[in-house]
Amino acid sequence: MTKNPVRRFNWTPGLIVGIVLLGAMALVGIIAPFLLSDSANALGDRSLPPSAEHLLGTDQSGHDMFARSLVATRLTLMMTLGATAIAVLIGIVIGTSVWLLPRRGREISLRVIDTMVAFPGLLLALVVAAILGAGAIPAVIAIGFAGIPTFARLTANLAAQVSQREYVSTARLLGVGDRRIVTDHMLPNMAEPLFVLAASNFAQSLTAISALSFVGLGVQSPQYDYGKLLNEALPSLLAGRPEQTVGPAVLIVITGLAAMLLGDGLAAAADPRAGRRTASLGIRRSATGAAASSASVSGDAMVVVDNLVISTTAGKPLVKGISFHINRGEIVGIVGESGSGKSLTAMSVARLLPEGLDATANSMGLDNLDLLGRVDPKVLAQTLSLIYQDPGSTFNPALKMGTQLTEVLRTHRGQSRSVARKTILEALRRVRMTLPEKRMGQHPHELSGGMRQRAMIAAAMATSPSLIIADEPTTALDVTVQAEILREIKRLNRDFSTAVMFISHDIGVVKALCDRVLVMNGGEIVEEIDAKLLTVENATHPYTKALLAATPSVTERLAELPVLDWRTAAAEQAATAKEEEVAR
Amino acid sequence: MSDNMMEVRDLVVQFGSGSQAVTVLKGVSASVGIGRTVGLVGESGSGKSTLAKALVGTVRPTSGSITIGGVDTATLTRGDRASMRRRVQMIPQDPYSSLDPRRTIGQAIAEAIDPKRPDVKKHRETILEWLRTVRMPEDTIDRYPHEFSGGQRQRVAIARGLVLRPEFVVADEITSALDVSVQAEILNLVARLRQELNLSMLFISHNLAVVRHVSDDVIVLYQGEIVEQGPAEQVYSDPQHPYTRSLLDSVPGAPGFSID
Numbered sequence: 001m002t003k004n005p006v007r008r009f010n011w012t013p014g015l016i017v018g019i020v021l022l023g024a025m026a027l028v029g030i031i032a033p034f035l036l037s038d039s040a041n042a043l044g045d046r047s048l049p050p051s052a053e054h055l056l057g058t059d060q061s062g063h064d065m066f067a068r069s070l071v072a073t074r075l076t077l078m079m080t081l082g083a084t085a086i087a088v089l090i091g092i093v094i095g096t097s098v099w100l101l102p103r104r105g106r107e108i109s110l111r112v113i114d115t116m117v118a119f120p121g122l123l124l125a126l127v128v129a130a131i132l133g134a135g136a137i138p139a140v141i142a143i144g145f146a147g148i149p150t151f152a153r154l155t156a157n158l159a160a161q162v163s164q165r166e167y168v169s170t171a172r173l174l175g176v177g178d179r180r181i182v183t184d185h186m187l188p189n190m191a192e193p194l195f196v197l198a199a200s201n202f203a204q205s206l207t208a209i210s211a212l213s214f215v216g217l218g219v220q221s222p223q224y225d226y227g228k229l230l231n232e233a234l235p236s237l238l239a240g241r242p243e244q245t246v247g248p249a250v251l252i253v254i255t256g257l258a259a260m261l262l263g264d265g266l267a268a269a270a271d272p273r274a275g276r277r278t279a280s281l282g283i284r285r286s287a288t289g290a291a292a293s294s295a296s297v298s299g300d301a302m303v304v305v306d307n308l309v310i311s312t313t314a315g316k317p318l319v320k321g322i323s324f325h326i327n328r329g330e331i332v333g334i335v336g337e338s339g340s341g342k343s344l345t346a347m348s349v350a351r352l353l354p355e356g357l358d359a360t361a362n363s364m365g366l367d368n369l370d371l372l373g374r375v376d377p378k379v380l381a382q383t384l385s386l387i388y389q390d391p392g393s394t395f396n397p398a399l400k401m402g403t404q405l406t407e408v409l410r411t412h413r414g415q416s417r418s419v420a421r422k423t424i425l426e427a428l429r430r431v432r433m434t435l436p437e438k439r440m441g442q443h444p445h446e447l448s449g450g451m452r453q454r455a456m457i458a459a460a461m462a463t464s465p466s467l468i469i470a471d472e473p474t475t476a477l478d479v480t481v482q483a484e485i486l487r488e489i490k491r492l493n494r495d496f497s498t499a500v501m502f503i504s505h506d507i508g509v510v511k512a513l514c515d516r517v518l519v520m521n522g523g524e525i526v527e528e529i530d531a532k533l534l535t536v537e538n539a540t541h542p543y544t545k546a547l548l549a550a551t552p553s554v555t556e557r558l559a560e561l562p563v564l565d566w567r568t569a570a571a572e573q574a575a576t577a578k579e580e581e582v583a584r
Numbered sequence: 585m586s587d588n589m590m591e592v593r594d595l596v597v598q599f600g601s602g603s604q605a606v607t608v609l610k611g612v613s614a615s616v617g618i619g620r621t622v623g624l625v626g627e628s629g630s631g632k633s634t635l636a637k638a639l640v641g642t643v644r645p646t647s648g649s650i651t652i653g654g655v656d657t658a659t660l661t662r663g664d665r666a667s668m669r670r671r672v673q674m675i676p677q678d679p680y681s682s683l684d685p686r687r688t689i690g691q692a693i694a695e696a697i698d699p700k701r702p703d704v705k706k707h708r709e710t711i712l713e714w715l716r717t718v719r720m721p722e723d724t725i726d727r728y729p730h731e732f733s734g735g736q737r738q739r740v741a742i743a744r745g746l747v748l749r750p751e752f753v754v755a756d757e758i759t760s761a762l763d764v765s766v767q768a769e770i771l772n773l774v775a776r777l778r779q780e781l782n783l784s785m786l787f788i789s790h791n792l793a794v795v796r797h798v799s800d801d802v803i804v805l806y807q808g809e810i811v812e813q814g815p816a817e818q819v820y821s822d823p824q825h826p827y828t829r830s831l832l833d834s835v836p837g838a839p840g841f842s843i844d
Contacts, residue, residue, distance in 0.1 A: 165681055170676055170682050171684075171695060174670075174695060174696050174699050180699070180700075180702075184684075185686075188686035337765065479834045480627065480830060481627075483833075483834035483836070483841065505763065506764075508836045508837040511836065512843055547765065550768035551793070552794050554792050554838050555838065558797070560772050560775065561771055561772055561797065563765065563768050
């Protein structure tokens, strides 16, 4: 399996700090009013500087600022929570229900939300507060409502992705109602990002509510929150006593920071790519290989791979020590099912292993390059070309074909635009592309899948490589187009004696095209066989036999496709071989 | 009426309007007999998926008629259409994306049984019976999709599609996301269920060999038109239309295929 949905929760330091801080603030909010209300309301000497008795001094009415700041935490947190709840809940309802509307209604609703997002939230809050009058509850409603459009928009974006998933359309077909589609299918699959967004909304609401109270439109005396405390501290600040603002200001910063850290931490924890190594490691020479001289490829061989081992950094083996060679002008097929390691093998020859893998080999050579040592990317790009599976996604949709096709020639060969264009036009003609001049000026979407694949093959051929690695190049294509592309590859191989490493899951394709076939299973090459001999009768390994037998044929229909238990057969075969050896 | 489970007549499906209009199906007439499996082959853009969507009711035909179980779908009221949706089931293509990662297999199947009030406990016996039918262990019911391989998920998707005992099943490329050995298992499973449950099925695939393996009859679709239809043996051994012939000759390993 390539996907691993069960992820370990990623406890980043930021997340832990955020949780601890927010927990501490919540605790203060709960406890402080019980313990400190009396001292917070007690009137003493006015406008005192900080002292042992009054840690943050007193305000101009004589209240202890330290106690007052801590007591204000409860009201501030509750108001912020209230506003966040309004924004999040109503935002989610609007954002998801938009996707249940018919197309037209949805478009209109989304535009309305867009317009509201463009309207400044604080301005909206001021208007609402002005209408409802100043006070704690109007402030909560004002800030809550001001936060709805943004949250609705973000939810709508998330819902847009989820509602396109096949399980949602399947549920619709089964007759599941709208409400259930939202609660059972959409929301659970949006939960993580929504939680993260809610945390950042909390931080925004905190500053917005504090700002509202600060300008006098929020909490009114005798109640007080952080913003109100700042509002009361303003005359002192102007009179040159800034210490009175310290308590509420610091607490706002701490709470806001805690919420942001929590949000970012959750986002990082939800991102499967977080915490992984980012740099590709390259392939190291194994201990035994280091003893041997750096083997350059000799004689007829174009590619030599000796004891290639690839594993995840966690130690799970993916390719278990395989060795093979490809001769000049030879087409070698690597066939196997998903997880067999065939693509990794191909990518390691191109030095394009994905991140987070650990690879070693005794030796690996391509032409006269030592792939385990330093390789000039320019030389590599001229020796080797790649053809990928999906011609739809390998081209940049925004650029014209000509720009993309000539890129390799311009960067690696240093050819001028006009020379590169000429070379590519010739290559396009060679792969029998219709109207090559016109194609150069077109964008990828204007070409059919078969034409894009032809264009990719043309670009691959333009550098006159000695080896082409083709990773499932016809899998995404129709069968008639596949036949043409296969013939094209064969013709190029014949005319220019380019070696080809052809990766495929389709044993029929490999048999038709290749000279020699390597059958891979579970990271090992289980059989190496002449393509002409690739039949159930001639194959020696039970897995190869099973693969051949399980492939349905157009020429005959079997009552049941044999699903061979090849593992048992392989074990038996190994046992017999051992017995024979012992007998000898 | 005849003994056809599904019949389409002069079906035209057009997307867009005016000069932008694209006609995807250009007057298709075909039928699936009761208890028979009809293979539908065609290349990308031939309109095979559009035909499937029209049959399950997610695409509205521009003209022409669709009759399923003797009922013309155009005459259905809103309520009838809901029940028709349950009588015609589609087994989706991709076993990875068609199961909600946050719901157990039991919940997924319970939802098919009763979309209004899915209740795993109440329908436990039915769900277990179907899991046994598709040869999945019983504890599958409480597990999540990610715990299973592609082939196992496709078994679950098949169980979910068949649990309502639909009269007519549309299988759209159900093996194209699977490995060859897993594909063989699923094809054998479909062949077995077809016998046991006397299914009437439209089996859509771009893979000619796969279609041949499961179908009684074959329809060849090319650019929105049916170019050939008939018993599978006949179409494969003696194709009449040049397109069918070129299609068959393009399969590597087929007698007419040549790499040169």
